[in-house]
Amino acid sequence: MPETPLPEAPSFVLWIEGLPCAGKTTLAHAVADRLGAAGRKVQILDGDEMRRMFSPELGFSRKDREFHARRVSYVARMLAGHGIVAIVAMITPYETSRQAARAEVAGRFVEVWLRCPIEVCRERDVKGLYARAAQGGVARVTGVNDPFEEPLRPELIVDTNRLSVPQSTDRILRYLAEQRLVPAVPAA
Numbered sequence: 001m002p003e004t005p006l007p008e009a010p011s012f013v014l015w016i017e018g019l020p021c022a023g024k025t026t027l028a029h030a031v032a033d034r035l036g037a038a039g040r041k042v043q044i045l046d047g048d049e050m051r052r053m054f055s056p057e058l059g060f061s062r063k064d065r066e067f068h069a070r071r072v073s074y075v076a077r078m079l080a081g082h083g084i085v086a087i088v089a090m091i092t093p094y095e096t097s098r099q100a101a102r103a104e105v106a107g108r109f110v111e112v113w114l115r116c117p118i119e120v121c122r123e124r125d126v127k128g129l130y131a132r133a134a135q136g137g138v139a140r141v142t143g144v145n146d147p148f149e150e151p152l153r154p155e156l157i158v159d160t161n162r163l164s165v166p167q168s169t170d171r172i173l174r175y176l177a178e179q180r181l182v183p184a185v186p187a188a
């Protein structure tokens with residue numbers, strides 16, 4: 001069967017990646033709120049939540065992480081195909097997964113790398129993951145004892161250790177507007 005092309009009505013997949021605590025969930029919601037306020041239909045696909053619902057049987061091996069990313073990218077493409085902006089917030093440590101997601105979406109794929117040093121992420125430790133990893137309580141924590149491959153071709157890099165949440169949100173929205181994926185969105 002031929003691939004279904006994305007419709008002209010410009011929807012897209014915004015794929016936000018980075019280390020734990022880089023700011024993926026925070027910025028996914030901030031961007032979604034702004035797009036929602038501008039009248040767009042938006043669905044967030046957050047890594048943790050998606051794992052619970054879609055991949056409870058999967059672990060954190062390379063193979064399992066890649067398989068999980070495949071599932072999420074498949075859903076993201078379906079949503080985008082119906083004019084919904086799909087915002088994925090997922091660590092996505094492997095370049096193969098990013099490229100597979102890009103190929104799956106086959107069109108408007110915007111990869112955003114939240115580049116934040118591990119020291120800053122560890123300091124933030126929103127969910128206590130790094131603390132538990134330091135005590136040896138969690139195997140395979142990305143950035144600690146599991147790899148995060150440097151993204152090779154993100155559309156946008158946001159240094160969330162240097163920018164505030166509103167500045168990071170504006171940066172992403174400005175990029176989307178530059179690409180004419182959204183109209184110029186007024187600053188909050």
Ligand SMILES: Nc1ncnc2c1ncn2[C@@H]1O[C@H](COP(=O)(O)OP(=O)(O)O)[C@@H](O)[C@H]1O
Pocket residue numbers: 018019020021022023024025026027089124126159160161163164165168
């Ligand atoms: N520029 C920024 N962008 C996103 N989050 C930031 C930024 N600066 C500080 N933070 C803080 O970092 C934390 C990121 O947590 P979270 O969004 O849950 O990360 P992740 O989903 O990547 O694990 C939040 O407490 C957020 O307020």
Ligand SMILES: [Mg+2]
Pocket residue numbers: 024025026046048089
């Ligand atoms: Mg998160």
